[in-house]
Amino acid sequence: MRSSLLTATSLTLALLATPALAAPDTGETQFRAIYKELVETNTTVSTGSCTLAAERMAAHLKAAGYPDSQITLFSTPEHPKDGGLVTVLPGTSKTAKPILLLAHLDVVEAKRADWERDPFTLIEEGGYFYGRGTADDKAMAAIWVDTMVRLKAAKPLKRTVKLALTCGEETTWAFNGAQWLAQNKRALIDAEFALNEGGGGKTDGKGLSEGGHLVNQSIQVGEKAVQNYRFETRNPGGHSSIPVRDNAIYELADALGRLRDYDFPAELSDTTRTYFAKAGAARGGAMGQAMQALAANPIGSPAFAEAEKLVNTDRTYHSKLRTTCVATLLDGGHANNALPQRAGANVNCRIFPGHSVEEIQAALQKVVADPGVTVSLVPPQRPLAKAPALDPRIIGPMEKLSAQYFPGVPVVPDMSTGATDGIFLEAVGIPTYGVPGLWGNPDGNGVHGLNERIEVKSLLTGRAYLYDLVTAFAR
Structure with a gap:
């Protein structure tokens, strides 16, 4: 989570600002129906189906007038439930490059026994929508579908607008639809730039419906690459009644201690x-x-x-300020009464843009400083993280529109220390930006945890902001 950007003194001015909500439109009821259907479609990797969610969103687009030729439903035989959707609304210009709207359909696991409410039933309560995916990322997915529906009924735009709804963003080891499209259907999603999750605002701790205020909006311009590495030691072992210093677990522990004490050098983009x-x-x-x-x-x-x-x-x-690497999992030994023959640890790295996974692997081997500890890549291997440019043609409209919707609220370009599917688009030359518009509370609103929620005002204001933003880019 981002830290608050304002001290108590400078917060005073920002607290005077509240979002300028757009006037209600007759499509809100339809939007709520799209959102409800999407949230209530289970898309977890264990028991859900992104393919079903994509098919349901395609039905809304067909009902809005999109022909089959402008809708592509995709999946692979090996991953039939991890499918997605690409929709294309052609523009009038033959020279202006398209823009791409990206969102992921899959969600983090949610156990009913742990939640106060059914995670796959959309519940509106106390000014919030509750349910798994209400914020991450079905809010944006529903807004993009709704935007495509509204654009179909509006005056034709200059630019072609494309929508890609994909699966696999929440799991590093499963099928990833954005990666598959980038590697296999590059022409289908070709765009000058893409708009994605990763940006957004933070409140002062309370939702606006609870008397809180926005303190910032951010634009994600770049992200770190996520890569896992395995540290492993091996040893002949032996009987535990005759211990020796040459112990696989001790050797691994020493290596992890050196990792703990190491800071990658600071750098700036x-x-x-x-x-x-x-x-x-x-x-x-x-x-x-x-x-x-x-x-x-x-x-x-x-x-x-x-x-x-x-x-x-x-x-x-x-x-x-840097690449970070941290131990997240441990394993070792084979019997209570035997010296360990093997010990291993997973090390999760978040790599600053511009560094390859092999470069960080070599750096980790130097940090370990022990030939008895191997450092290997854990599949899958992420592409090189590339930060898009701070292009005023793209950043400018976001800032201008934010000033209208969120007067007095600072707008700050930011690099995500987490990860989105934008890294796969960047790898094939499509600059990807996380947009402002939606917001959450500093506690994270239960994203990836229990009782995930999003403020109703955030969803509806974000819907209006993002529709205006896409229109501004495409007209």
Whole structure:
């Protein structure tokens, strides 16, 4: 989760700002129906079906007038339930490149016994929609379907607008529809740029329906690449009654200790430099000044090093400044009364844009500094993370529209320390941006956890904002 960008002093101005809600339109009832159907379609990897969700969304698009020639439902024989959908609304221009709207249909697992409400029944309560996927990412998926329906009935646009709804974003080991499209149907999704999840706003801790206020909106411009590595040690073992220092578990533990104590060097991209400058100015205080100093001074300079000491005390900012790797799983040994013959650990890395997985593998081997510890790649292998440009033709309309919808609320370009399917589009030359518009609370609104929810005002305002944004880009 992002840290609050504003101190109590500078927060005062932002608290005066509330979103300028668009006037209600007659399509809201239809939108709610699309959203409800999508949330109530189980799309977990264990028991759900993205293919069914895609087919149901295709039915809405066909009802809106899209012919079969403009709708592509796809899946593979090996993954029949992990299918997706691509829809194309042709523009009038033969030269303007299309834009692509991307969202994922799959959701994180949700056990009914753990939830207060049925995770696959959309429930509106206390100003929020509850259910698995209400925020991540079926809010955006439903908005994009609704946008395509509305655009079909509107005046023709200059640009072609494409929609891709895919499966597999929430699982690194399963079939990924965005990756499959990028590798197998590149022409179908070809676009000048794509709009995706990853951006959005944060409140001061309460939803707007609860008296809270927005403190920022962000535009995701780039993300880290996720890659897992395996640390492993091997040993002849022997009887536990005759222990020796040469122990596979001890050797692995020593290697993990060296990883714990290692910090990858700090680095900045155009996105993160702009982020620290703008977010630091908004935050103020000693931390805000240090953030601005990072943006203003060369890496390695005394001023940068001094500022980094303070900024590193914030775990989110620390992660934005570098590649990070952390041990997440352990295994080892084969019997209670035997010396271990093998010990292993999974190390999860979030790689700063521009570095290959092989480069980080080599760096980890140096950190381990022990030839008895192997460092290997754990499939699947992610592509190189490439940050798109801070293109004013793309960033500008987002900022302008945000000023209309969210007056007084700072808009900050940001690099995600997590991951989205945008990395697969970037790999084939389609710059991908996480859009503002929706918002959540600092506690994460239960995303990936229990009782996931999104504020009704966030969903409906985000719907209006994103429709206007797509129209602004395409007309």
